[in-house]
Amino acid sequence: MAVKIRLARRGRSKLALFDVVVADARAPRDGRFIEKIGTYNPLTNPATIDLNDEKAFTWLMNGAQPTDTVKAMLSSRGIMMKKHLQVGVIKGAITQDQADSKLADWLKQKESKIQAKRDRLASAKQSNAKARKEAESKVKEARAEAIRKKAEVPASAPAEATPAEGEVQAPEAQA
Secondary structure (H helix, E strand, O other): OOEEEEEEEEEEOOEEEEEEEEEEOOOOOOOOOOEEEEEEEOOOOOOEEEEOHHHHHHHHHOOOEEOHHHHHHHHHHOHHHHHHHHHHHHHOOOOHHHHHHHHHHHHHHHHHHHHHHHHHHHHHHHHHHHHHHHHHHHHHHHHHHHHHHHHHHHHHOOOOOOOOOOOOOOOOOOO
16 A cells, blocks of 8 residues: 555635645545644745654655655655654664754754744834835825815915905896
8 A cells, every 4th residue: 555645635715724644645635544644834924834743754764655745844844854864874874863963953953044034024024014104104294284285275365355344245247
């Protein structure tokens, strides 16, 4: 039986969420699966990947084949690196301590990259909000200035032939 680690879609139209599942290769995409090992939300930035790393690693070591998308996700989480190092330990190329230290270093670097991206996105969002607020305040000030000028014009205009208190204005000649 060929076993695949793949995505199973759920969620509504245009708001897709995916389950990361281990399934028989012959089973339908959203059909029967052996085990659910995590979730994937591509709509967030950066994409949210919640995986049970130990289960995924166990399935990989037992021969499950990930699809291209899942392989990219496992690589970004360090599970593929862990498998690569573990194969090296099994073959005797490196020791388990060396493999663990290499993996820890790699994970630390990866986490710092992800955190840097989150910080960069947050600062960009803040600067965009600040720029929008400044633009809105300029528009508001321009409107207030236009209203003020419009109000000054009638007040400063000379009074046109307004009748005095005792005078009665003569009706105009009708044509």
